Amino acid sequence: MAAEDKCPETIYDVKTPSFLVDIDVIKRNVTRMKETCDRLGVQLRPHMKTHKTVELGEMMTNGTKKCVVVSTLDEAEFYATHGFDDILYAYPITQQKLDRCRRLAEKLEKFHMMVESPESMEALKTTPRGDNKNWSVYLEIDLGLGRTGVEWDSDLALTLAAEAANCPSIDFLGLYVHSGDSYLARGPDSIRQSGRKNTDKLLQLKVRLAEAGVTCPSLCMGSTPGCSHPDDSMAQLDCFSPGNYVFHDTMQMRIGTCEESDIACRVICRVISHKKSQNKMSIDAGFLAISHDGMELGLAEGPVIFQGHPELKLLGMCQELGSVGTQGTPLDFSKYPIGSLLFIYPHHSCATAALYKNYYIHSGEKIVGVWRPTRGW
Ligand SMILES: Cc1ncc(COP(=O)(O)O)c(C=O)c1O
Known part of the structure; x- marks a missing residue:
């Protein structure tokens, strides 16, 4: 909105087309997800990608401005500039982005990244932060969605986790999954089924890692369908990272996530x-x-x-x-x-x-x- 524009008084006064956000529905959605996480005893690390605003970031973090996920470096920098901290950049890292990551890591108390390939692991190992502090890193796991992430049942998952855990310039945080397969579910029961299946796979991997001597401090999983209708077994996870739940949409409605x-x-x-x-x-x-x-x-x-x-x-x-x-x-x-x-x-x-x-x-x-x-x- 140009500075000279008068703020419209009602929704009927806005220019068309415009994007309207109902604050009362937002408050309900935010409260519901927080209650779900509290009930299961998992930490909520909400994703900011859906809205990318300071205001909603504050609401989703219950005013703490801490513990969020972003999908671009622009978002990470935006939230860092607006006083947010404990930011996870949940996107496969490449060497070319490490300079910006370093600046974020220096500015913030906690800045985390995600690796999922030997190349990105190598980039982190050979490019220390340079301030005597460690990179803070999740390993991204693919539970079958086939987007990014290392396959959950592969040897590479063990190799990369062990490399992260043993590298002196890396703090290994654990496993991160975008459980996007929940978008294929229809109705709460089927969503819960996919959550159960995913949790089981993640726990199996954690056991395999333990057997290989790798401690996996945290399991983080996120999608709006999956976290809106979680299976009870998901209480064994440490952290949920959904994002779309603040707005929802007709896709979520058709899946059966929301009304x-x-x-x-x-x-x-x-x-x-x-x-x-x-x-x-x-x-x-x-x-x-x-x-x-x-x-x-x-x-x-x-x-x-x-x-x-x-x-x-x-x-x-x-x-x-x-x-x-x-x-x-x-x-x-x-x-x-x-x-x-x-x-x-x-x-x-x-x-x-x-x-x-x-x-x-x-x-x-x-x-x-x-x-x-x-x-x-
Ligand atoms: C890496 C990652 N984590 C979490 C989410 C949040 O999932 P949702 O949009 O279903 O809330 C996404 C969404 O694309 C994502 O890419």
Whole structure:
């Protein structure tokens, strides 16, 4: 928002498209996750990637500004500059990023990194911090998702853990997992099943490490579905690192992580054109306001939800325009006059939030704040 812009009073006064965040839903989501972690006796190390704001970082850490995860160095620097500490940069490290990591490590009381390859381990071993302190390092484990991380049942997992534990310039913190396979689950029972399976694999690896003489101080696992509906066995973990739970989205809803009423963010947009001959209309939100995320799934109902209008379907998007129709029924254009407002629950809130310079924070209809996320890498 430009300095000269007047802060809108209500959600109906914001320019369209804009990104709205319901502070009351956020508070519920934050409290629920904290209670879940307290109940299981695990530490919450929330991920900041979904929102990338100071304000929500403070809320998610219960005001401590400590013990967070980030996915870019820009985020790490942003949070460090705003007084946060105990930051885990949970992204495979490479030699080229170590200078920035060193500066963060010097500035913060605790800055942790993640390795998952012989190359990154070598980079850390041959590039000591230079201030007589150690790099603080998790080993990233792949439990079957196949994204990054060293395979949980591989010999390489043992080798890298042993190298980290035995290297005099490294403090080995333990194992870190993004349990992204929970996104394939459907419903709380199936989510819990994946949590049980993942916990079991991680504990098996911890035992194998112990047998090889490597002490694994901490097991950290995170995903919003998995941590929202944890299996009781996950109490054996030390730390949860979910992020998306603050906003949620229609993807989480379809997985069965949350209800529509738990989704804290919406894109507000306007109907700008009717194409009656084709039973569709246009809105002033295209892929730069909603993101393309989810379109590739070809869902019958489309990737997003138009709040209060289940008959509407997002048909397609170009840069600044969205095309909206129905799933076959005639579109009642009288319900959607040109200039009228629509509220969209995004498919993937991380991707949609990333498109905005400002988030308009509201309680009920009243705008109560404007938050500015960090951007970049
Ligand atoms: C490394 C890592 N940890 C934790 C998370 C948080 O997971 P979620 O977005 O399901 O909350 C992510 C998300 O992509 C991640 O990449």
